[in-house]
Amino acid sequence: MYFFLQVAVSGIAAGAIYGLVAVGYSLTFSTTRTFNFALGMWVMLGGMLTYCLNVQMGLHSIIVLPAVTALLFALGLLAERISVYPFLRAGNDLWVVSTLAVGFLLIDFAEIIWGRGQNSVPPYFGDEPVLLWSISIRPQQLLTIATVCGIYFGLEYFYRRTLSGKAVRAVSHDREVSSLMGINARRIEALSYATASALAGLAGFLIVPITGAEPHLGTGIGFKAFAVATIAGLTAPRGILLFGLLYGAFEGLVSGYFYPGMRDIIGFTLMIVALYLRPQGLFGQREEERA
């Protein structure tokens, strides 16, 4: 039982990261019906920038956090303009490939700037495990879980209580009509991409003290986050965050009890089966197809 809880809790901490990235897929998907196929590479970029600012330049993590998210936000805007917008307007699926291409560029740039090796980043709040009901949790994991809870309630507040949140929901529902109502749909599209990148950057910031910073850090995370997003339902951001935690726990248990190598195989197979059985996702609403 003790082992079970221990494994599950560290799994949940990893799952929080998936949830964070997966929400990014959901944000852009609901506003544009597209997403950044290489969002995982943006997690890596966030992690690398964290290493650069925190370790190489010696800045305090309190400053690094806003700096990294702001940088990623700005770069996300730029990347949307370059790799998504042209294809969005042309109405084809080639943004799948163009966002992947940008992701490849990011990996190689990171390799050239920071090298191929592991760069370690010290934990932001020390490495002394906290004991909670005799389960030891690293402060870094607590921070991650706390951040995701914060994002969850933030999203809740944003969508339900703010005017911009309502505008986002309106655009997700019907872009054309919301444009006619005076909502700047184009701005919302661009901002959703920027926010997705910022969230990915935040995930990178949170994960590097655990995994270390290296150029291929985000690839697997990005695809697994997508698995989380689709199984939960791309149009249900809060469901995604919850399911992210669950998925993380599941991964932890598979690795703990079974065999770590099976983790991805089972996870991705689940994604394929889930998409087959329930294309709109566990928490998603089915969209009626109109002829």
Place this chain on the structure above:
Amino acid sequence: MILHSQARFAPLVFLAAVLAVAPLLLEGTYYTHLATSVLIYSIAAIGLNIIAGYAGQLSLAQAAFMAIGAYSAAFASKSLDGVPLWLRGGLQPWLGMGVGIILAALAGGVLAIPVLRVRGPYLAMMTLAFAWIVWKILLEWVSVTGGDLGISSIPKAQFGSIELDERGYYFLALALFVAVLFFQNRLISSQFGLVIRAVKYGELAVASAGIDVRRVKFATFVISSAVAGLAGALFAHQQSYINPDSFQVFDSVFILLAVLLGGAGTMLGPVVGTTVLVVLPEMLHEFAKYRLIVYGGILLFALYFLPRGLVGEMLQRAIGRRERGPGKPYVALKSETTQNVFEVRGGSLYIEHVSRSFGKLLALNDVSLRVERGTIHAVIGPNGAGKTTLINVIAGVYPSDGGRVVLDGAQMMSKSLDGAARLGIIRTFQNVKTLGDLSVIEHVLIGFAGKEGLRLGRSLFGSRRRGNEWLRQWDKSRELLSSLGIPHHLQEAPANDLSQGHRRLIEIARAIAAGPRVLLLDEPAAGLVADEVRNMASLLRKLREGGMTIVLVEHNMEFVRSVADIIAVLDHGEVVACGLPKDIVTDERVIASYLGPSDATS
């Protein structure tokens, strides 16, 4: 498009000849090995081109299918070690290739089942997940696949007792490459290939002709994976050592990149793209360091500046110069039948107590209509009255919640658009669904494909007589289009270049070709100018005289009155009136709910 002519074989033959002679002029094995690699990856890219280029399904699993082919071939060939030489020699590369192709095709078929339920980005992600799974299995199932280290000392390919050297293997790869290229050309220029190309631009329009789109995509997916399996088997015998590194997710993206760069949906595009991408790294120093930057950069460049790919852009220029002519050398067959294209045996359609709701909204409430054979039945009503929903229920797009639809006395059991179409209920769409760059006549051929039924085997390996049948369909399509008033010189043009009026006619021509017993027309007069509306009216009358049954949803009252035998008025999902046109226009409830007082006096 008009690019599927016999003339396209000429550059192919030339290419094959050059490739056959080239290695004889080269010294050493380096270039021969490189050229063999180009051929092998070209085969994989051609396979991907069929599903991604022509059918428009962006698959990111091609390298995974190659892996399946490569590992199966390696196992098969190594398992022959104990077999006596004289027998082994005859089996060596062929057994492995066969097993590789079959297993890759099987894997493709299994993956196709979930994949074909989804579209666009979901499909890309699902195939990517599959590629990841295969790669992981290769890494983790160490006892079978050798894990990281892979499989080594795969025997060289043999012809009889002769072991093929680098040059010999090049010729083997070349022969298979040419075969695959011809296979692609034959497939794409067949009836089945036409449907594959149509699926890329609009599944609804294809399904509305009575074609089971999922079956078409399934077959295409399996073919594409089988070709990748062949490429993988060739790869295994070329390398004599394989490991998971060659079959990562990135390699699948690389093959897609080759297709997009060369020109997706062009015959030689994948070959050109692969050649550039395989040869380029050999020319760059320190390439390994900048691999992703170079490929990512090329990809973005191609997407921006060469959206049709290298070959696609060249073809586009060439067509521009010739002003889209003369296209396929057209040989008219003697038509034995001079029967009127409008002569059909219409059916009767009874709609009995049909209801349909969306959530709490009751879109159709106990609707009953009797449409007799050879009549035109119009359904009018305000926006949101449920007219299009009614069409969708009859055409099998939505199931009804209650009631039934009876065609010629038999209850319609079909639950899909294409199933209903095969029973003879053919619909058109309010928003005209023309298919990308398919020509006008190809739209009509899609209709015929739905009527005659698709046969993949016949399309690929059919005899000459079958070929004539295909030509006869071209004939019939031409005749049909001409009698609908679309002149010959427009029939080869891309349908998207034509006016709204002509595109409406094309849609009706496709519907007629699909062999309807009942024609469902969703606002056929919308967006037409006065002349075209009159033309449409006389066309519908001609169809009725020929025996067709037509159900028509329309807003243009003048048009409706000029063609309809019976008018039903729908409001809030209920039939509020139904009768002869002259009675309907004076019915007070109809005037109140829909026509308004001024219309009645006009």
